Amino acid sequence: MNGFLAILLKEASHIRRQPSTLFFTFIIPVFEMLIFGYAIDTSVENTPTVVFDACRTRESRELVEALVNSRSFRVVAEAFTHHEYEHAVISGQAKVAVAIPPDFSQKLLAQKEASVQVLIDGSDSQVATAALHSSILLGLNRSIARAKVYAEAQQAAVARDPAGRATLPIDIRPRLLYNPNLESAHFFVPGLIGIIMQVVTLFLTSLAVVREREAGTLEQLFVTPVGRVGLMLGKIVPYAVLGFVETLVVLTVMVFVFQVPIRGDLLLLMPLSILFLLTALGMGLLISTVARTQLEALQFAFMIMLPSFLLSGFVFPRESMPEPIYWLGYAIPVTYFLEILRGIILRAAEWNDLVPHIRGLAVCCVVLLTLSVTRFRKQLD
Amino acid sequence: MTDAPVVIDVRQLSRRFGAKTVVDALSLQVPQSAVFGFLGPNGSGKTTLIRMLCGVLRPTSGGATVLGCDVVADPEKVKRSIGYMSQKFSLYADLSVEENLDFYGRIYGLPRATLRRRKSELLDLVAMHDFQRQLAGTLSGGWKQRLALACALIHEPRMLFLDEPTAGIDPVARRDLWDLLFELAGRGVTLFVTTHYMDEAERCTHVGYIHLGKLIVCGRPEQLKAMPEVTPAGTRRVEVRCSNPSAALPLLRGSGGVRDVTLFGDALHLVVEHAVTHDALLARVQGTCAHLSAQDIDPSLEDVFVALSRRYSLKESAA
Numbered sequence: 001m002n003g004f005l006a007i008l009l010k011e012a013s014h015i016r017r018q019p020s021t022l023f024f025t026f027i028i029p030v031f032e033m034l035i036f037g038y039a040i041d042t043s044v045e046n047t048p049t050v051v052f053d054a055c056r057t058r059e060s061r062e063l064v065e066a067l068v069n070s071r072s073f074r075v076v077a078e079a080f081t082h083h084e085y086e087h088a089v090i091s092g093q094a095k096v097a098v099a100i101p102p103d104f105s106q107k108l109l110a111q112k113e114a115s116v117q118v119l120i121d122g123s124d125s126q127v128a129t130a131a132l133h134s135s136i137l138l139g140l141n142r143s144i145a146r147a148k149v150y151a152e153a154q155q156a157a158v159a160r161d162p163a164g165r166a167t168l169p170i171d172i173r174p175r176l177l178y179n180p181n182l183e184s185a186h187f188f189v190p191g192l193i194g195i196i197m198q199v200v201t202l203f204l205t206s207l208a209v210v211r212e213r214e215a216g217t218l219e220q221l222f223v224t225p226v227g228r229v230g231l232m233l234g235k236i237v238p239y240a241v242l243g244f245v246e247t248l249v250v251l252t253v254m255v256f257v258f259q260v261p262i263r264g265d266l267l268l269l270m271p272l273s274i275l276f277l278l279t280a281l282g283m284g285l286l287i288s289t290v291a292r293t294q295l296e297a298l299q300f301a302f303m304i305m306l307p308s309f310l311l312s313g314f315v316f317p318r319e320s321m322p323e324p325i326y327w328l329g330y331a332i333p334v335t336y337f338l339e340i341l342r343g344i345i346l347r348a349a350e351w352n353d354l355v356p357h358i359r360g361l362a363v364c365c366v367v368l369l370t371l372s373v374t375r376f377r378k379q380l381d
Numbered sequence: 382m383t384d385a386p387v388v389i390d391v392r393q394l395s396r397r398f399g400a401k402t403v404v405d406a407l408s409l410q411v412p413q414s415a416v417f418g419f420l421g422p423n424g425s426g427k428t429t430l431i432r433m434l435c436g437v438l439r440p441t442s443g444g445a446t447v448l449g450c451d452v453v454a455d456p457e458k459v460k461r462s463i464g465y466m467s468q469k470f471s472l473y474a475d476l477s478v479e480e481n482l483d484f485y486g487r488i489y490g491l492p493r494a495t496l497r498r499r500k501s502e503l504l505d506l507v508a509m510h511d512f513q514r515q516l517a518g519t520l521s522g523g524w525k526q527r528l529a530l531a532c533a534l535i536h537e538p539r540m541l542f543l544d545e546p547t548a549g550i551d552p553v554a555r556r557d558l559w560d561l562l563f564e565l566a567g568r569g570v571t572l573f574v575t576t577h578y579m580d581e582a583e584r585c586t587h588v589g590y591i592h593l594g595k596l597i598v599c600g601r602p603e604q605l606k607a608m609p610e611v612t613p614a615g616t617r618r619v620e621v622r623c624s625n626p627s628a629a630l631p632l633l634r635g636s637g638g639v640r641d642v643t644l645f646g647d648a649l650h651l652v653v654e655h656a657v658t659h660d661a662l663l664a665r666v667q668g669t670c671a672h673l674s675a676q677d678i679d680p681s682l683e684d685v686f687v688a689l690s691r692r693y694s695l696k697e698s699a700a
Contacts, residue, residue: 002488002490003487003488003490005487006484006485006487006488007488009483009484009487010473010476010480010484013473013475013476013480014473014475014476017475017476017516018475215471215473215474216467216469216470216471217471217472217473219432219437219467219471220465220467220471220472221488222435222437223435223436223437223460223463223464223465224460224485224488224489225457225460225461225488225489225490226488378437378456378457379437379438379439379456380432380437380438381438381439
């Protein structure tokens with residue numbers, strides 16, 4: 001612990017002399033949050049659609065109306081030829097094209113099967129899946145409505161409600177917990193906090209040691225009796241404090257700007273945030289001891305950032321990833337912290353519920369800090 | 382150099398980087414309170430040796446003690462009692478003069494009162510009281526070196542290593558820095574200084590010359606100048622001054638009784654046999670130059686190193 005205080009005070013002076021550090025720590029994350037929080041919306045609505053109604057009867061118009069009312073589709077144009085209809089998707093004018101054949105209502109009235117062709121641009125799988133489901137659902141609903149009318153006419157019904165009206169035999173009643181309006185922000189913003197904390201701390205500390213190596217001050221430090229642990233902790237603590245204040249800032253933005261309330265215990269979230277900060281700082285420090293130049297350190301940091309974004313469950317659900325990738329996610333500290341953040345903020349999870357994630361994060365923290373201290377040698381080579 | 386206790390004792394110390402041997406089985410002793418000037422061309426291993434003696438670079442083989450501490454077995458132990466000033470400016474440019482001093486004081490764990498006293502003493506020593514609040518990065522070269530010296534001295538080391546402390550600073554600052562170094566030596570601090578400047582070497586109490594990782598010579602300047610390799614028996618050194626020394630050089634070189642000629646600014650340094658008189662020498666160049674004069678001189682350290690390097694490379698190429 002030799003020299004801990006000396007290093008700590010020195011790092012604090014560096015931060016004070018370099019206002020860009022503070023800007024990077026406090027202003028950039030808020031911007032990032034606003035951009036990410038408002039821009040990322042995973043619910044797919046208003047998919048641009050072109051309709052080619054070759055039938056032009058009451059039945060076909062009802063179908064188009066139902067299409068629009070579903071809010072899944074937005075009719076951007078009408079096609080008048082088969083060529084126009086197909087070209088609408090190729091040109092990118094629409095992602096969905098619906099063709100109602102000329103004999104649509106004729107077949108319906110004759111109680112024959114009437115087909116409606118739906119072309120879906122499958123290149124964006126998320127949009128395509130949503131369009132696929134909505135169009136199938138639309139067909140089902142319209143069919144059931146017709147079936148009901150037919151059944152009533154026959155004085156028959158598959159099932160009846162207590163008031164005696166014809167109804168569906170199985171009634172599914174889903175209830176959305178925690179995020180009843182299915183707002184993406186509720187899912188993204190808490191995760192974003194973890195990601196932002198990692199970005200800022202990783203970049204701040206990954207430069208901490210290598211900067212001194214480049215400036216030659218590290219050699220000067222090696223000649224002093226400063227201890228390894230003292231040097232490392234002295235470098236970490238000031239940035240941990242910065243990171244903690246930054247956490248409070250982004251949490252405030254989350255609660256008051258994005259209206260995502262913290263349902264769980266803030267007093268549980270705080271120590272776990274500090275644990276995560278130390279882990280991220282340890283990671284940065286490890287980079288700093290491995291890298292020879294500042295550029296190399298930045299490259300390493302970017303290398304770590306990408307999997308943290310993609311494999312931690314921040315954007316894509318880990319459950320749908322292939323097995324090896326899924327397990328790889330457990331090697332990324334932010335994976336655990338995202339579970340903790342979402343658990344506490346959205347579901348009011350308690351200590352007991354989060355034990356596996358807390359344990360995982362703690363292991364990462366100890367491993368990273370130990371590695372960076374042991375890897376660091378007070379020797380030039 | 383055996384009267385004062387030995388504070389640096391290097392025994393057969395070697396350091397290799399890959400296939401390259403940078404310090405080659407080097408042995409030397411430095412007595413207490415010496416100002417040891419360590420000379421040698423670039424890349425000859427000066428910095429590598431200093432780094433090993435400061436305990437920041439592990440030797441490949443051999444051993445060394447500094448102030449009685451074994452720097453190979455326990456490199457941390459010696460660090461409390463030595464100071465080091467590296468070749469490159471290595472203080473924190475974005476900290477003020479005072480903050481840099483504070484930082485090093487705290488690193489060495491000086492109590493608050495001691496730190497305050499040392500700071501004031503050192504600012505006196507390097508005459509930097511007026512710059513206390515200035516950022517180190519904005520100081521000019523000479524002042525940066527003074528601050529680096531002050532930082533290296535904050536914990537009152539008994540031994541100070543300086544790696545080319547005067548490289549790239551102006552002559553006045555250079556002289557001032559050396560005056561400071563002698564003041565420290567007077568207080569009993571042992572100094573180990575590498576340099577390229579012969580005039581600095583002349584001021585040292587002891588000098589060593591390293592060439593390609595090997596210590597070629599080591600001793601007091603006057604001992605070195607008296608070495609028979611420098612002025613062989615039956616010869617003496619003569620300085621010939623004239624208006625056009627470069628024209629005179631080929632006339633003298635190889636002429637009867639002249640062993641060696643070297644150009645030194647506006648003069649020629651000759652090694653001649655005793656039988657050759659001044660007048661005989663001057664007669665040989667009479668036609669080409671005016672304002673002729675000749676006098677016997679003692680060899681300078683530069684003469685010593687030139688002579689020794691030549692002999693050494695001859696031996697090398699013969700072997």
